[in-house]
Amino acid sequence: MEKSKYRILILGGxxxxxxxxxxLARSVSPDQIAIVDPAExxxxxxxxxxxxxxxxxxxxxxKKQSTxxxxxxxxxxxxxxxVDPGNKKVKLSHDLSIEYDYLVVATGLRLAxxxxxxxxxxxxxxxxxxxxxxxxxxxxxxxxxRFQGGTAIFVMPPVPIKCAGxxxxxxxxxxxxxRLNGVRHKSKVIFATAGKAxxxxxxxxxxxxxxxxxxxxxxxxxxxxxxxxxxxxxxxxDVTDADGKVTKQSLKFDLLHVVPPMTAxxxxxxxxxxxxxxxxxxxxxxxxxTLQHLKYPEIFGIGDVTGVPNSKTGAAVRSQYPVVAENLLxxxxxxxxxxxxxxxxxxxxxxEIGKVMLAEFGYDGKLxxxxxxxxxxxxxxxxxxxxDILPHLYWQVMLRGWA
Ligand SMILES: Cc1cc2nc3c(=O)[nH]c(=O)nc-3n(C[C@H](O)[C@H](O)[C@H](O)COP(=O)(O)OP(=O)(O)OC[C@H]3O[C@@H](n4cnc5c(N)ncnc54)[C@H](O)[C@@H]3O)c2cc1C
Numbered sequence: 001m002e003k004s005k006y007r008i009l010i011l012g013g014x015x016x017x018x019x020x021x022x023x024l025a026r027s028v029s030p031d032q033i034a035i036v037d038p039a040e041x042x043x044x045x046x047x048x049x050x051x052x053x054x055x056x057x058x059x060x061x062x063k064k065q066s067t068x069x070x071x072x073x074x075x076x077x078x079x080x081x082x083v084d085p086g087n088k089k090v091k092l093s094h095d096l097s098i099e100y101d102y103l104v105v106a107t108g109l110r111l112a113x114x115x116x117x118x119x120x121x122x123x124x125x126x127x128x129x130x131x132x133x134x135x136x137x138x139x140x141x142x143x144x145x146r147f148q149g150g151t152a153i154f155v156m157p158p159v160p161i162k163c164a165g166x167x168x169x170x171x172x173x174x175x176x177x178x179r180l181n182g183v184r185h186k187s188k189v190i191f192a193t194a195g196k197a198x199x200x201x202x203x204x205x206x207x208x209x210x211x212x213x214x215x216x217x218x219x220x221x222x223x224x225x226x227x228x229x230x231x232x233x234x235x236x237x238d239v240t241d242a243d244g245k246v247t248k249q250s251l252k253f254d255l256l257h258v259v260p261p262m263t264a265x266x267x268x269x270x271x272x273x274x275x276x277x278x279x280x281x282x283x284x285x286x287x288x289x290t291l292q293h294l295k296y297p298e299i300f301g302i303g304d305v306t307g308v309p310n311s312k313t314g315a316a317v318r319s320q321y322p323v324v325a326e327n328l329l330x331x332x333x334x335x336x337x338x339x340x341x342x343x344x345x346x347x348x349x350x351x352e353i354g355k356v357m358l359a360e361f362g363y364d365g366k367l368x369x370x371x372x373x374x375x376x377x378x379x380x381x382x383x384x385x386x387x388d389i390l391p392h393l394y395w396q397v398m399l400r401g402w403a
Contacts, residue, residue: 002074006034008328009090009100011080012107013037013065015317015398016303020104022070022401023325028332030072036092038079042068043134044394046314049166049350050387052131053173054141060391062134068399080107083271085296102298102328105273105284109162109262109304109312116260117227117236126230127255131170143255144174149186150254152178153235155225156193157261160283162304162312164200165347165359167193167259168208174257175215176353189217190251192237194224200311201365204349204357207376211351223249225258264305273299275307283307288363289340291324297331300324308343309363314394315346322403344368348386349378356382 008024010017013035021035044061051058069075078092083103090098111132113119122128129140154171156164171191178184191198191212198208198219212219220237226248227236234250235258241247264283268274273293275285284301285294288308293299302324304312320341327337343363348356355378360368369375397403 002076003034004097005099005101006074007032007100007332008034008102008104009098010035010104010106011037011083011090012105012303012305013039013042013069013075014106014108014303015314015394016106016108016321017104018042018068018070018399019317019401020106020302020321020324021073022399023321023403024328024401025070025073026401027325027329030070031074033070034074034076034098035069036076036078036080036090036098037065038077038093040065040077044391046163046348046386046394047391048131048134048137049169049173051137052129052140052144052170053177053353054145055173055353056387058134058137058141063395070401080265080267082267083273085271085273085299088298100298102300102332103296104300104302104324104328105268105305106302107265107268107305110265111260112263113260116225116258118230119228119258119260122228122230123258126233127253128228128230128258129255130258131166132259140170140257144177145181147174147178147181147183147187147255149183151188151190151252152255152257153190153192153251153253154257155235155259156191156195157259158194158224159200160312161259161262163314163347164311165349167191167257168198169350170257171217172211172215172351173353174255175217189215190220191217192220192223192225192235192251194222196221199349199359201359201361201367203367203376204359207357208349208351211378228256228258264307268305279309280307288343290327290337291320291341292327292331292337300328308341310343311345311347311361313345313347314398315360316344318398318403319344321401325401342368348382348390350383350386351378354380354383356386358382358385
């Protein structure tokens with residue numbers, strides 16, 4: 001039965017929201033916990049890159065949300081409109097209002113497609129594709145598998161985005177498919193990135209720069225996509241030169257894999273819950289170690305929405321949610337939050353079909369490898385980890401709150 005007040009209200013039932021609810025439900029009576037999320041489906045997004053190359057059906061990444069809500073926890077199938085943190089109330093769709101004692105914000109992030117001029121209505125047409133949207137995954141696979149040669153451009157927007165490795169993972173898979181299909185010799189593959197390097201951490205960036213060289217992929221640094229002319233099949237970039245001067249440049253494409261800039265949902269800032277300035281402007285204002293809100297001690301954050309200087313991934317969520325659970329329970333019993341998140345994130349960088357470079361790191365780019373192996377070497381065993389083991393761990397272990 002739905003109530004008008006919950007002891008713990010969790011906004012968002014994605015990777016973070018479900019895992020946390022499952023963990024908390026072992027310490028707190030589940031009828032005191034509610035999750036707000038309108039989505040009927042829950043996705044294992046990390047598999048969208050492999051599905052987008054046509055190597056697994058996209059349907060394997062989707063489950064019904066109703067099968068994942070922990071037993072006894074209430075699921076409110078509504079959208080969060082705003083939070084009134086002073087009065088501990090959340091306004092939901094259908095004019096509903098719910099009160100809480102403790103709140104966890106876990107609504108992920110928003111893909112800001114509108115920031116790429118001319119893109120609206122053209123995704124899924126004229127060779128413009130993406131693996132960042134479940135509904136575009138099949139079209140992407142079709143474009144890659146049926147590519148007959150020409151120019152394929154893979155775009156990387158400015159960070160933060162979720163899984164900053166995915167825009168190049170799909171490129172390596174596509175390049176491999178072009179070779180298998182005998183069209184590589186008549187294809188030009190371009191990686192157009194807003195950044196100055198292939199990745200944010202030198203160990204991996206240097207290794208990836210070698211890999212693109214070996215594969216004959218052309219990196220174009222400081223190229224920020226700003227628009228698309230779908231009819232002419234041209235992508236428009238803001239290109240920054242060494243002196244900081246920005247000029248517009250158009251590149252013709254036959255296939256364009258596009259990834260937009262990303263932001264937190266607007267209700268976060270509009271409700272006074274976001275950083276107002278600095279690098280984390282617009283993202284949830286939490287302490288980067290305890291994940292407790294800096295202004296409202298009864299509010300915590302988890303996952304992509306948090307304004308912490310990590311890399312936004314499901315792997316980060318896996319490290320964060322036990323910390324949030326422990327700290328929330330401490331605060332609920334009048335203690336200080338002492339559990340600490342170290343910034344851990346992981347990006348299994350697929351470099352070809354069957355090989356993955358497992359990048360694992362924490363705050364300040366500190367390398368945090370799980371295995372006693374050189375992390376910058378792509379390996380077959382990491383491909384099996386990524387493709388076969390991690391999805392199982394996600395559905396069966398993480399979403400059940402076992403970390
Ligand atoms: C193509 C791709 C590849 C990726 N690859 C990897 C990888 O290899 N490894 C890895 O670790 N991570 C990867 N990720 C990232 C990973 O999926 C995310 O970082 C992770 O899902 C974040 O969890 P979250 O709970 O913060 O957000 P999400 O899992 O996105 O969940 C957010 C939830 O909030 C709900 N919501 C949104 N707005 C509202 C609202 N207003 N009201 C109520 N509910 C709302 C949504 O419906 C959703 O269910 C990838 C992502 C993509 C797209």
